[in-house]
Amino acid sequence: MSKKVAYYGIFAALAVLMGYVEFVLPSPVPIQGVKLGLANVIVVIAMYFMGEKSALAISIVRVIMSSLLFGGFSGFLYSIAGALVSFGAMCIVKKIKAVSIIGVSIVGGIFHNIAQMTVAALVLNTKGVFYYLPVLLISGVITGIIIGLISKYCLAHIEKAGIRF
Amino acid sequence: MKKIDIIIAVIAVAVAGILYFSGIISPKEKGVYAVVYVDGNEYGRLPLDKDGSIDVVTEYGENKVIVKDGYADCIYADCRDGLCVEQKEINKVNESIICLPHKLVVEIEGGEKAVIDSVSE
Numbered sequence: 001m002s003k004k005v006a007y008y009g010i011f012a013a014l015a016v017l018m019g020y021v022e023f024v025l026p027s028p029v030p031i032q033g034v035k036l037g038l039a040n041v042i043v044v045i046a047m048y049f050m051g052e053k054s055a056l057a058i059s060i061v062r063v064i065m066s067s068l069l070f071g072g073f074s075g076f077l078y079s080i081a082g083a084l085v086s087f088g089a090m091c092i093v094k095k096i097k098a099v100s101i102i103g104v105s106i107v108g109g110i111f112h113n114i115a116q117m118t119v120a121a122l123v124l125n126t127k128g129v130f131y132y133l134p135v136l137l138i139s140g141v142i143t144g145i146i147i148g149l150i151s152k153y154c155l156a157h158i159e160k161a162g163i164r165f
Numbered sequence: 166m167k168k169i170d171i172i173i174a175v176i177a178v179a180v181a182g183i184l185y186f187s188g189i190i191s192p193k194e195k196g197v198y199a200v201v202y203v204d205g206n207e208y209g210r211l212p213l214d215k216d217g218s219i220d221v222v223t224e225y226g227e228n229k230v231i232v233k234d235g236y237a238d239c240i241y242a243d244c245r246d247g248l249c250v251e252q253k254e255i256n257k258v259n260e261s262i263i264c265l266p267h268k269l270v271v272e273i274e275g276g277e278k279a280v281i282d283s284v285s286e
Contacts, residue, residue: 003189006208011208030248030249030251030252030263031248031263031265054278095170096166098167098169099167099169099170099173100166100167100169100170102166102167102170103167103169103170103173106170106174106177108175110177120265122264123265123268124202124203124204124205124259124263124265124268124269124270125204125205126205126270126272128202128259128261128263128270128272129261129263131259131260131261131283133184134181134182134184134185135181137177137178137181138178138181139178140177141174141177143229144174145174148166148170
């Protein structure tokens with residue numbers, strides 16, 4: 001039990017750290033709150049290492065912590081929409097056996113961006129933001145592939161080291 | 166990376182390409198007006214064929230939108246990060262400049278819609 005608590009703590013801390021890295025990096029679209037979704041790397045690893053429920057808990061803790069630390073309220077809306085929608089989409093795709101961790105992560109990246117753009121459209125009460133959809137789709141695919149590869153190699157090392165949740 | 170992962174990536178990129186090049190969201194057609202919306206309501210409009218400017222002052226903050234040489238641009242904002250000032254100038258239908266903290270959107274509208282608007286007015 002205490003070992004599990006420690007894992008939750010480490011993963012949540014890593015996810016907040018990735019959120020900070022993302023806060024420092026520029027977004028592909030100059031709209032406040034729309035971000036790359038790099039913190040997803042920890043959620044994807046957690047999904048495979050600890051299971052889906054644990055990953056969801058870590059994801060929500062991360063969003064709350066990051067919003068308190070660097071985001072503010074409008075930042076919170078974007079992050080939680082991006083986190084929950086991409087999580088849901090990844091869970092569905094993960095059930096398909098033919099899809100590997102990279103496919104799952106690509107779908108997560110795409111839906112993260114679609115969700116954030118939808119929030120922007122609702123907050124601004126305009127469909128003007130959908131002009132950025134192609135850019136966000138492609139950036140979702142690219143970050144998805146990067147996150148998928150990082151997660152895959154991290155998981156391979158975790159397994160090699162014989163670490164189990 | 167399995168075959169189906171590549172298929173997912175290719176589909177997403179193809180959709181992005183279709184959206185971009187088919188003209189559904191970016192018609193590549195020069196607009197007639199730059200329309201400034203605040204909170205979804207029209208605040209003002211500038212014709213693109215002559216230079217002009219609008220000072221947008223609302224409860225959310227201040228922005229300055231200008232038209233110069235047929236392009237609309239946001240050149241000033243008193244918000245924290247000024248991302249809308251960084252966004253590139255626009256002149257084609259459906260292109261937009263967005264300033265989230267001030268709930269401001271500048272959108273380019275085409276001629277047809279402007280005609281319909283003036284008739285209905």
